[in-house]
Amino acid sequence: MKIVSIGEVLWDVIGDKEHLGGAPFNFAAHAKKLGHDVYFVSAVGCDERGDRVLECMARMGLSTRFVRRVEGHATGAASVILDAEGRPSFGIHRPAAYDFPDLTAADLAGLLSPAPDWIYFGTLFLMGPQAREVAGKMLAAKCGARHFYDVNLRPACYETSLVRDLMSKATVVKLNDEEVCAVDQMFGQSHLTLEEFCRDYAKDLGWEAVCVTRGPGGCVLLMGDEFIEARGYSVTVADTVGAGDAFAAAFIHGLGSGWPPRQVADLANRVGALVTSRPGAVPQWTLDEVKALGH
Numbered sequence: 338m339k340i341v342s343i344g345e346v347l348w349d350v351i352g353d354k355e356h357l358g359g360a361p362f363n364f365a366a367h368a369k370k371l372g373h374d375v376y377f378v379s380a381v382g383c384d385e386r387g388d389r390v391l392e393c394m395a396r397m398g399l400s401t402r403f404v405r406r407v408e409g410h411a412t413g414a415a416s417v418i419l420d421a422e423g424r425p426s427f428g429i430h431r432p433a434a435y436d437f438p439d440l441t442a443a444d445l446a447g448l449l450s451p452a453p454d455w456i457y458f459g460t461l462f463l464m465g466p467q468a469r470e471v472a473g474k475m476l477a478a479k480c481g482a483r484h485f486y487d488v489n490l491r492p493a494c495y496e497t498s499l500v501r502d503l504m505s506k507a508t509v510v511k512l513n514d515e516e517v518c519a520v521d522q523m524f525g526q527s528h529l530t531l532e533e534f535c536r537d538y539a540k541d542l543g544w545e546a547v548c549v550t551r552g553p554g555g556c557v558l559l560m561g562d563e564f565i566e567a568r569g570y571s572v573t574v575a576d577t578v579g580a581g582d583a584f585a586a587a588f589i590h591g592l593g594s595g596w597p598p599r600q601v602a603d604l605a606n607r608v609g610a611l612v613t614s615r616p617g618a619v620p621q622w623t624l625d626e627v628k629a630l631g632h
Contacts, residue, residue, distance in 0.1 A: 338454040338593045340368050341482070343378045343472045344462035345435040346390055346404070347413030349425075349578055349618060355386075356578070356617035357393050359413060359435070360459050360489050363582035363618040366397055367608070370622070371590045376448055378471065379462075380405040382434040386412035397619075403444055407434040423574040423613070427491055429461070436465035445474055452480035455589055459487045460503065461494040476506050483545070487585050488512035490519055497523040504538070509592065510547045511585050517549055535559035548588060548602070550581055555606050560598040567602035570610035570630045579618025584609035 344361025365377040377399055381387035383406050390412060391401050413433035417425045440448070456475055463469050476484060486507035488500065500523055504510060512520065517534055521527055528534040535547045539559055546560040555569035587608035591601030607627045612620060 338589075339374045339376075339451065340365075340455045340457060340589065341376045341378065341448055341453045341475065342368070342457040343438075343475060344457075344459050344468075345413055345433070346377070346379045346381060347415050347433065347435065348386055348389075349415050349417045349427075351417045351419065351425075351576070351578070351616075354616075355414075356619075357390065358415070358579060358618040360487060360579075360582050361457060361462065363579040364457055364487070364585050365399060366619045367583045367586035367612075368589065369397060369399055371586055371624075373590070376400055376403055376453075378403040378438060378440065378448070378475075380407045380434045380436075380438045382406070382410055382412040383408055384412055386414070387434065403440065403448065405434075405437070405439050407437045410434040410437060417578060419576050419578075423576040425576065425578050429491060429494055432465070435462065435468070437467050438471045439467075440471050440474060445478075448475065449478050449480050453482045454593060455485050456482045457485045457487065457585070457589070458503065459489045460500060461489065461491050463499060463503065464494055464496070483508040485509045485511070485585070485589055487581070488516050488520065489581070490516050504542055507542070508545050509589075510538075510544055511550070511581075511588060512548075513550045513552075513581065531557045532559070532564050535564060546592060548605070550584060550609070552577070553610075556584075556602055558598050558602045560592075560601070563598050565598045565602060567599060567606055569606050572610045572614040572630070574613050575616045577613050580609045580613040582618065583612040 342365040345359040346362040347359040348355045349358040369375045416428035548558045584605045587605040
């Protein structure tokens, strides 16, 4: 599949180590590992961290064509603190270079021809007006692409009006169980079960599918009219940074392959768990390792 991912790329600073990250970047890297033709749209600074982003992308086989270099703004960074279970809290430093992407008419034509199968986007990146304008051009294109929205709420990095707008533009939505409560609050709703939540929003907003991740508890998934619960995989947690992004890449892989819901959910749970067992958002992994995981 041809996939366009629009969003932030940054360095997650965990203790004295820096790991390449940013949810849309992590997603792009994992989708590439799954064999897809992936194009990442973002920006980095004219600094050493920006150099390292582009070098890492080249090593991963990701095109750097649509990653702009920005004067006067540093490459993105986030201070990450892990709790006892490896769950992160993020301190996002903004404005950052990724807040100032740019697509020329030629760039836009290159991204849309041939038409992508999927356009992926999140919330944090689209808080910036320039980023919103660039993403808006892609999302407004009548090219037949499906829109994958990973809600991915970060403190002080979302607004109710923006989340409502992005949900209305989505074909498929992914969020975690904590974000379910936040979304219900934004919409003035109160659902008693995840199934009710998924069915009501999918019906109201016309989504093809919606998935709610539940950490080690696996996920629930609504595809069409079929709702399933899929249990997770037990691993020794290194950190959970990037696990949801890896899950999203595997989720799209299964959806785009036309798999039934349970097969889609199982692959996504496996990939997310494997990434959780290794440090950083984009660790090395193989499909053989994914298949070898046991419950």
